[in-house]
Amino acid sequence: MSGRILYVTRRVGLVAAHILVYALIWLGLAALIAAVGIRFFWGEISVGQMLMNLVSVETDGGGGAIVWIGILGIGVVPLLITVAIALWRSSRRRRRLRNGNPDSRGTQPFMRPLSTLLVAAVVLAGTTAFATTVGLGDYIKAANSKYDVGDYYVEPTVTSADQKRNLVVIYLESGEATLEDDQLFEKDAFAPLKEATKAEEGWQTVADFQQYEGGGWTMAGLASTQCGIPLKGNGAGGGSATDNGIDEGAETYLGGATCVGDVLDEQGYTNVFLGGANPSFAAKDTFLYSHGYSAVKGLSDWRAAGEPEENFRKDWGLSDQRLMAHARDTLDDLHAEAEKTGRPFNLTMLTLDTHEPVHIYDYCDVDTDSEVTSVFSCSMTQVASFIGYMKEQGYLDDTAVVIMGDHLKHMSAGDAFHEQLDDHENRTIFNRIWVPGETPANSTLRAGSDQLNMYPTILEAAGLTLEGGEAGLGVSAFASEVPGSSAQAMDQEAYTELLGSLSPRFYAKAWAGAGTQQ
Structure with missing residues (x-):
């Protein structure tokens, strides 16, 4: 046995x-x-x-x-x-x-x-x-970091809204400023957009605009520039999608944080988002609806609007040319409504054509050995055309515009430009800012800012005045000095560690929608 x-x-x-x-x-x-x-x-x-x-x-x-x-x-x-x-x-x-x-x-x-x-x-x-x-x-x-984002987080306080104005924010997919260098590349891919946003006409630039340490994808770009914080999980449960509250059917995304759309909504703005892709990807729609946006339009809306299939790329969505066409119509409606009711608007957009692998639409003439360079140039031409339309219609007289890349260009094994970018010493993000009545001569933006600083910068471009120019971890680029208590005043090594910290106390509250004040 x-x-x-x-x-x-x-x-x-x-x-x-x-x-x-x-x-x-x-x-x-x-x-x-x-x-x-x-x-x-x-x-x-x-x-x-x-x-x-x-x-x-x-x-x-x-x-x-x-x-x-x-x-x-x-x-x-x-x-x-x-x-x-x-x-x-x-x-x-x-x-x-x-x-x-x-x-x-x-x-x-x-x-x-x-x-x-x-x-x-x-x-x-x-x-x-x-x-x-x-x-x-x-x-x-x-x-194991000793830092917590909550120790430096500043809830934005609007001290004046007397000058508030309409706002247009355009995110350029993979909009890396390094691609301007025609010594590294076959041509300056941003030339069409630069022509439409000249400094002598009043457009300003945050020189040396940096991707925040730990960022590098679209949702990180949105969260950092709209909420002033690094995008992370809740810290307590390891940061899985379910822990973050972005599993299917979740009602909020970082609901405990105050972001651009929240502040503008409180100030009476109508917030609208347009993108070519499926807004459900990475829960982008949940994020936007959680933070004051009343309308989020994407792939299914353009199909319902009767866009023919040749205007879509099968992996992502609608072409930039057609997105900008819809943006013109939306802008017309929003501006007319704002004039009628006195309620300002915020129209936010995200381009798509420059997401690799690139797709060649019939409106893009490939005149470079690298198709990617031509596609970047064609996409910027579409955005430049939209800016030109705003100028023709007189919208730039009462509407601020913020244009910026959502992140640096990806450097995966299948992507272009490794030779030019892999060892580049200072890769930066393209940006342009228009504030009616302001010029580079009377308003110099603080150089070297990273994406977290764009949150208060956007709000101040819209005409709001913030206490200390602070919001989230950022300080407005319109502020020449940084408060000593700000995360932006930390030495680089400590600041980098702060951004990398899981910050469980802060993110547990942010994802729970309980507010982020300590």
Whole structure:
């Protein structure tokens, strides 16, 4: 009886050992393929970006084929390879049994340690590649930081709204100012937009405008410039999509933070957002509706409006040319309503054409060896045309305009310009600001600001006066001096650590919608 129990125990242990080995093989392969895929499509990212963005990819107008590539590459392929290995090993064992040699250890003594070494190599390679790709080490360091964003966060206080004016904000997808350099690239991709936003006509620029440390994707760009904080999970639960409250059906996104739309809504503004993609991607619509926007239009709206399929790119959405056409109509309606009611508006837009892999529309003539350069130029031409329309209609007389890239251009393995940008010393974000009546001669914007400072800058461009020029972690670029208590007054090393900190106290309240005051 005891012999039978011992036999069963050994068999169960053997089966469990085999299951563990195959599970480790699957895990190593999945991690390795995921790392390769992430680097190809996005480059090196952060744990926060992975948890908050990649999990929100949409099959329609939010990444398209990337969803199916991910399912096949990370889910199906490693499983098939693992099953194939298991079947191969099983067939070898059956052949040995038929040949009367059930145990090959005597004839092939090196096979078992070699198999163990190979399994260990797959697991180690996969986990190491994945951890490096998503910055797991930085994430662990951030979890142990002594800093908390809440210790420096400033709730914006509007001290005057006597000069409030209409506002248009345009986010340029991957709008990196470095692409202006015609010594590095075939031509200045921003030339059309620069021609429409000349300094001598009153347009201003935040020189050396920086992507915040830890940013680099669209939602991070929106949250940082509209809320003045780094985009992170709630800190308490590791920052998964569910922990963040952005799982399907969630009602708020950073509902405890006060953002541009909240302040403008309180001041009587009508907030409207237009984008070419599916607004559900990365819960962009939830974010906007959570912060004072009354209308968010995207892919499904343009289809319902009768846009023909040739005006869409299958992976993301509507072309910039057609988006700007709809933006003109929306602007006309908003401006007419504002004149009628006295209620100002905020029209926010996000372009799409320059998201790689780029799509060539028939309105874009490729005149460079790199299609990406031409597409950037064509996209800027569309935005410049919109600015020209605003000027023709006289809207620039009572409407502030803020134009800026949402983040630096991605440097994934599949993207262009590695030769020019990988080792570039100072990559910056393109921006232009128009304030009626203001010129570079009488209003100099503070150079070197990062995206967090754009939050109070946008509000002051709209004509609101903020106490201390502060909001979130930012200080308005219109302010020549930075308050000593501001995060912007910290030395660079401490500021970088603050931005990287998981800040569990702050983000738990921000995601819970409970308010962010300590």
